[in-house]
Amino acid sequence: MRMNNARELLSSRTGPKTMSFDGSAGGPTTQEIVAALAYVPHGLGHELLQAMWWPESGQRRREQLRQAVIALVAPEFTRQMHELADARTHFGIAKASMGWCGGTVTDAQRRELRRAEKALDDARAAAWPNNTMEQLGVLAGAVIAEMVGACECDRCGGRKVLPDPAGSGVVNCGDCGGSGCEPLSGRKRAGAIGADWSAYSRFWRPVYEWMLANFRAAEARAARQFSKALTMTA
Structure with missing residues (x-):
């Protein structure tokens, strides 16, 4: 099962059944979805998966998410x-x-x-700003919001890589940095954390980009584990 399909199933939270050509119901049940989620190791990826794709559960697990972000x-x-x-x-x-x-x-x-x-x-x-830890909640919220609302990169179409112009093989897309997602402008990121452009550019950009890269890696890892568990439990 593709990760995007697994994310869509989790975001439905009800395990909707699809109908096959013979009229029988197909697809994982709610219980199978919850069981598959239990196979995802606890940590930042597990919490991001719920915060992003199952907001109701994410609201109940705000403390676990806070602890996971601090641990990172x-x-x-x-x-x-x-x-x-x-x-x-x-x-x-x-x-x-x-x-x-x-x-x-x-x-x-x-x-x-x-x-x-x-x-x-x-x-x-x-070095990051001295008050980084005090601003961690604001930073994490902005990063998660960017991840949830991210659009596919126009240049690579979300594939993350492009043909290598120097020869065979592929290289990371330069526009999205290999994330597959269209990045927000620095000004929008600055606004999301309540800073002006100059403060974001000078102080907060390294923190934000480091957190975004690590959050994306953790969520993608958890999505792969969830997708694999769905395949086993379905």
């Missing part, structure tokens, strides 16, 4: 903060070592200071 984002945010703190420490050490106790400043010390300063600048540029 918090380790990455913590890693970035640790790298930034380490870079600040190393820069402080390099600066303090310049002409230690009135000694001569050496070329090696200057090189180390420049290296440490660049590492600090790089860590600052890569």
